[in-house]
Amino acid sequence: MSEWTEDHLPDQRGRVAVVTGANTGIGFATARALAARGAHVVLACRDLDRARTAVDRIAQSAPEARLDVVRLDLASLASVRAAAEEIRERLPRIDLLVNNAGITGLRGRTGDGFEVQFGVNHLGHFALTGLVLDRLLPVPGSRVVTVSSIAHRYGRIDDVDDLRPARDTDTGARPENSVFTYARSKLANLMFTYELQRRLSAAGAPTTALAAHPGGASTEIFRNSPGWFRAPNLLIAKLLGRSPEMGALPTLRAAADPEARGGEYYGPGGLFEVQGYPRRVASSPRSRDADNQRRLWEASERLTEVIYPF
Numbered sequence: 070m071s072e073w074t075e076d077h078l079p080d081q082r083g084r085v086a087v088v089t090g091a092n093t094g095i096g097f098a099t100a101r102a103l104a105a106r107g108a109h110v111v112l113a114c115r116d117l118d119r120a121r122t123a124v125d126r127i128a129q130s131a132p133e134a135r136l137d138v139v140r141l142d143l144a145s146l147a148s149v150r151a152a153a154e155e156i157r158e159r160l161p162r163i164d165l166l167v168n169n170a171g172i173t174g175l176r177g178r179t180g181d182g183f184e185v186q187f188g189v190n191h192l193g194h195f196a197l198t199g200l201v202l203d204r205l206l207p208v209p210g211s212r213v214v215t216v217s218s219i220a221h222r223y224g225r226i227d228d229v230d231d232l233r234p235a236r237d238t239d240t241g242a243r244p245e246n247s248v249f250t251y252a253r254s255k256l257a258n259l260m261f262t263y264e265l266q267r268r269l270s271a272a273g274a275p276t277t278a279l280a281a282h283p284g285g286a287s288t289e290i291f292r293n294s295p296g297w298f299r300a301p302n303l304l305i306a307k308l309l310g311r312s313p314e315m316g317a318l319p320t321l322r323a324a325a326d327p328e329a330r331g332g333e334y335y336g337p338g339g340l341f342e343v344q345g346y347p348r349r350v351a352s353s354p355r356s357r358d359a360d361n362q363r364r365l366w367e368a369s370e371r372l373t374e375v376i377y378p379f
């Protein structure tokens with residue numbers, strides 16, 4: 070198959086999908102496409118007004134769509150726990166969890182004291198996935214898709230000591246560059262996916278874990294980045310025709326292509342993976358270090374106090 074487009078998205082009727090950060094950008098395009106194919110989509114967003122506006126926009130193009138919203142602020146473990154509880158109460162089963170929400174260009178800490186990009190992009194999703202996993206585990210063909218980035222290549226998590234700056238209580242942490250911390254969080258998204266897949270497979274679970282990246286896409290992602298970084302990135306995305314819809318295709322393929330397998334990573338198939346239609350892509354050697362994946366997992370369980378059932 071040369072070009073995988075939204076037309077290849079299989080019928081989603083009877084499937085239940087939870088998409089984080091679904092009120093705008095790639096998450097919105099993902100939710101809209103899944104809903105248009107008949108999935109019941111839960112938009113898990115930090116701002117309920119923005120989420121409801123997104124629901125109205127989806128309903129305009131897909132009036133039959135079944136849509137719900139749940140408040141989820143990934144910068145707060147208490148909010149993640151409350152959202153997971155609400156999701157578990159409302160959904161007896163989940164076919165698809167899309168860990169899409171993300172931030173870049175921000176410095177500072179989450180309310181729990183984690184470096185903010187690592188906290189939102191990785192730890193929040195690690196906790197959410199662990200807390201709702203029991204709704205996916207009995208479902209044949211269920212998937213967890215986590216959205217990473219080309220930027221993961223510049224990230225480093227050499228050992229657990231490298232995670233120390235992720236805690237407020239740590240001393241001696243070097244001042245951190247927000248580009249580096251974004252890259253680290255996106256590397257963590259991939260390492261989480263690979264370790265989750267290993268554990269699911271070892272447990273004989275029918276659920277699989279996959280990752281995707283959009284290349285670039287003209288979304289709100291650079292809203293907190295300095296102008297010198299935001300302007301050229303958005304210009305390139307626009308020139309390459311990287312709409313949020315194009316950016317969502319790798320996620321959709323990882324989420325629903327019947328040929329896609331656990332542990333795979335999808336991104337644009339064109340030059341430098343910044344444009345083109347989705348295909349399987351390779352991730353950095355650092356993301357493949359199984360020892361570090363396990364250590365990141367154990368550290369994430371410790372930091373979030375969310376313990377997976379395997």
Ligand SMILES: NC(=O)c1ccc[n+]([C@@H]2O[C@H](COP(=O)([O-])OP(=O)(O)OC[C@H]3O[C@@H](n4cnc5c(N)ncnc54)[C@H](OP(=O)(O)O)[C@@H]3O)[C@@H](O)[C@H]2O)c1
Nearest residue numbers: 090094095115142143144169170171218285286288289290
């Ligand atoms: N666009 C690109 O070029 C690009 C490139 C590589 C990777 N990515 C990845 O693609 C994913 C989607 O990004 P996007 O480009 O669609 O960006 P976006 O337009 O900025 O959308 C990000 C979404 O994440 C949500 N979010 C942010 N902080 C949150 C929090 N604390 N709790 C819950 N939700 C939160 C936002 O909610 P609000 O609207 O309420 O802020 C928004 O819905 C991210 O993981 C990003 O790292 C994007």
